[in-house]
Amino acid sequence: MTDHAGSGEEALFDVPRAKEAARGKAPRPRRPAATLPVARVVVDTPLPHLDRPFDYQVPDTMDEAAVPGCRVRVRFNGQTLDGFLLERVAESGFQGRLSYLHQVVSPEPVLTPEIAALARAVADRYAGTLNDVLRLAVPPRHARVEKEPPPGSADAEPTAEPAAPGTGGGAAADSGDATRSGPGPWADYPAGPAFLAALREGKAPRAVWGAIPGSDWCAPVAAAADAALASGRGVLVVVPDGRDVAAVDAALTARLGADRHTALTAELGPAERYRRWLSVLRGRVRVVVGTRAAMFAPVADLGLVVLWDDGDDVHCDPHAPYPHARTVLSLRAHRARSAALIGGFTRTTEGAQLVESGWAHPLAADRDLVRRRAPRIRVAGDDSELARDEAARSARLPGMALRVAREAAREGPVLIQVPRRGYLNALACARCRAPARCPSCQGPLALRSAHAMPYCRWCGHIAGDWKCPDCEHARMRATVVGARRTAEELGRAFPSVPVRTSGREEVLAEVPARPALVVATPGAEPAAEGGYTAALLLDGWALLGRADLRASEETLRRWCNAAALVRPAERGGQVVVLADAALPVVQAFVRWDPAGFAGRELAERRELGFPPAVAMASVTGEAANVRELLDQIALPPGAELLGPVPVGSGPGSERAERALLRVPRDAARELSAALKAAGAARSARRDERLAQVRMDPLQVV
Known part of the structure; x- marks a missing residue:
């Protein structure tokens, strides 16, 4: 009994000694990865003066997981912050000692190079930060969904097998290739058959489309998506609300068959929305229809962007930097050299400007047909x-x-x-x-x-x-x-x-x-x-x-x-x-x-100097903040300052003012850069009361 008791006492006393020994043991020294040891990370911080990538060392233990586009955590200014790994390079231009990555949250490359470059372009266009745009472009992570086996694998639940590219699948395929290759709903438009033919040939036609009154506008959208898909390219369709998503979803199902596209809306919930977004990211789905947030969907080999009813103000995101879907999709079409279709029952002044500039061509029915319909x-x-x-x-x-x-x-x-x-x-x-x-x-x-x-x-x-x-x-x-x-x-x-x-x-x-x-x-x-x-x-x-x-x-x-x-x-x-x-x-x-x-x-x-004939920005906030930013901004040549004037009529709005800045269209980039530089300078001085800056505001009076 004594021996037993003694051995028990020895075990009890051994535990703390073991912990102390483990505590005193030196951690394994970290070594940088053998190849491309430097990671460029965009850190999730709202401060405009920190809107740039920062270099971190990649430890050899994270070498395989730290892939470009993945989510990481890093130590930054005494805090642990989230971020995205943009790229890995052989060496850094920073002369000091680099910190190591703190954690690779997930090896899933959720930020593709195309979306990262697009987000940078959108941030520069709207005088915003890359982080602001990435919050709109990449949905929050859902770990359980990310770990689910992909459809079709041995561990996944059985699902319908997607049809091969270039075939419609389901009822659409049974209708025959001749029917699908014809103009179909585009026959009512003189330039419609040529537009479809260009899509099938892999070209990049751009059109501002005036839909015929009383017609089913979803059928032409589905036909255009089918034509672009037949050329081996992806399609992105953005519509104002969930009802429009459901209508286009039904038209795409009838045209393409099941499992050839996906719908992205806020009503799905975080898990299902992330699941569908991952299916697009991983290339299992090539056609996407959704509301405003879908404008950043990572569609592979993008060949066609479609925007319906671009005059609806819901296409303008209410979060900084307030991008408009028309501008984002136009940028995507330009960068990806893809086709673009901007349609509606009316034409906006921005659409008229795209036609007048030659960026897009009008796509409309004959006047006699419009009068009959x-x-x-x-x-x-x-x-x-x-x-x-x-x-x-x-x-x-x-x-x-x-x-x-x-x-x-x-x-x-x-x-x-x-x-x-x-x-x-x-x-x-x-x-x-x-x-x-x-x-x-x-x-x-x-x-x-x-x-x-x-x-x-x-x-x-x-x-x-x-x-x-x-x-x-x-x-x-x-x-x-x-x-x-x-x-x-x-x-x-x-x-x-x-x-x-x-x-x-x-x-x-x-x-x-x-x-x-x-x-x-x-x-x-x-x-x-x-x-x-x-x-x-x-x-x-x-x-x-x-x-x-x-x-x-x-x-x-x-x-x-x-x-x-x-x-x-x-x-x-x-x-x-x-x-x-x-x-x-x-x-x-x-x-x-x-x-x-x-x-x-x-x-x-154009005669009066109003958008979209000119580029305009608004600066709104407390009077002192607005005037201080205006004093610091280096305006480009030809810029005009209108205001500031009081805004708002509700309680608590007495101190709010707004100023408008107007420049020619070709100076829009310089105005955006000047506004961003002025905001970054104030942010660097730790001034937390910044005025709100909006490029291309929807309301200017």
Whole structure:
């Protein structure tokens, strides 16, 4: 027993002695890798003055895992930070002692050389940092997904085997090569067959496409993707929202078959999105369709980029450096020497500039075909209508609009587009018409429902005892009506017709071909089976009266997108727009001439010095920060400074100012570099209050 006890005591005392010995043992000396021992790493830091790669030594223990494009962790300024290994080289230009890589997070090369170079170009174009762009380009790592066996391996779950390149697979292949090699949906466009032929031959045609109203725009996109895929190249399609992704996804499946493409949207969740992104990175999928974030998808051998509805502001990323999908995809097409297709039912001024510069060619149908496919467009409030109904000048729903809606609702669904969501978004005194404002902060008052009390849209204060400060009257009237109130009014005017709404709370994907009134905000209009019988475009003044350089262009885009859902005129389709018939944008809409309107708009902006005819940047922030940055920036020759002026009308915005910088288009790169250098200089002085810099801001007025 004693011996047993003694040996037990000896074991207990041996443990700490062993730990102490291990603690005192010198670690194995680290040695650099035998070949290419220097890694150039972009470190994840938000500081603009550190926007450059840093050199680290690669230990021999990480030699195999430290591949270009992998995620690493490094010691930087006393911290352990994430980063990407850009490349490995034989020696460093740094004269001091290099630190070793701290860790290789994963040997997966998630940052390809093509995307790294693109991210650098985008950062320089938008006066941003490489790290800002990489956060948009490379999704966060999901370790479990990354370790999953690839489909088709012995350890993977059985999946459908992808069709060989150049074949459609599934139902598409059964339809025959002759059908797929023909012009198909591009036959309606005079230059369409030549565009497809160039894609199949591996060439790089670039086009600004004006889609035919009432047509299925997804079918031409799928046909173009099929043609590029047949030449052995990849395809990237970027659309505004998830509904468009689903529509293109279905068209690609019908054209290419299953497992030939993938869809990337934010609704997938981090695991599934990363799984699909890895399938693109690893080359198992060559065709990608997605929303804005997919513009950086690592498609191998990119041969075609497609952007649908480039005028939609959702294509501009709200995160620094605020890149626009049109610019990013244009850069990708230029760098990869790939084809480009920028399409929509309208043409933006940027699209008109691409055509005018020769970078792209117009791709549109003949005017006779467009007139046959478009609905009949009428303007409520024109001279002939006012002669019959003088009240149409001030009525929100003139008699003609009600007659068209009543007749069309007997045959099928009728679309009513309302510019603003909500109930009653602005109120005024019922007697003197003075705007109703909050007694606490002077913000605008609004109503959420028919039985709710007025509330302030700025501070949320309930103004149940409001009285007009000018005339002491206590009653209010609506000045801005939202979609929900419009639905209520239509429900009373059409008691036997169901009323459905589509907006922020619930976006309908499709409505059946039954009589109904569909009230929707712009961008939330559902498709109708067989097309809408009619559409009413209300409150045109609310869209056209905005203090925005792009107000007319954006209004035409919203109207055309809604009218494109209506049946052709030869099938009785009608559109009634409530706006001033004398306005050029209204005349362009009636003629369905968005290309001509975009060209005239571009010419006017060139005369006035507005984008996109010139390059412009905005500097926004607290007044002191804006003025300090403006004092430090070395502007290129020919630059103009506009402002700074106060911006914002809400609470807490009194100190905010904005300045605009304007240069000729060929000096855009110099302006971006100057802004970036000024921001980096302030960052190096540890000034944390930096002004916001945006190249090509969407709003300049």
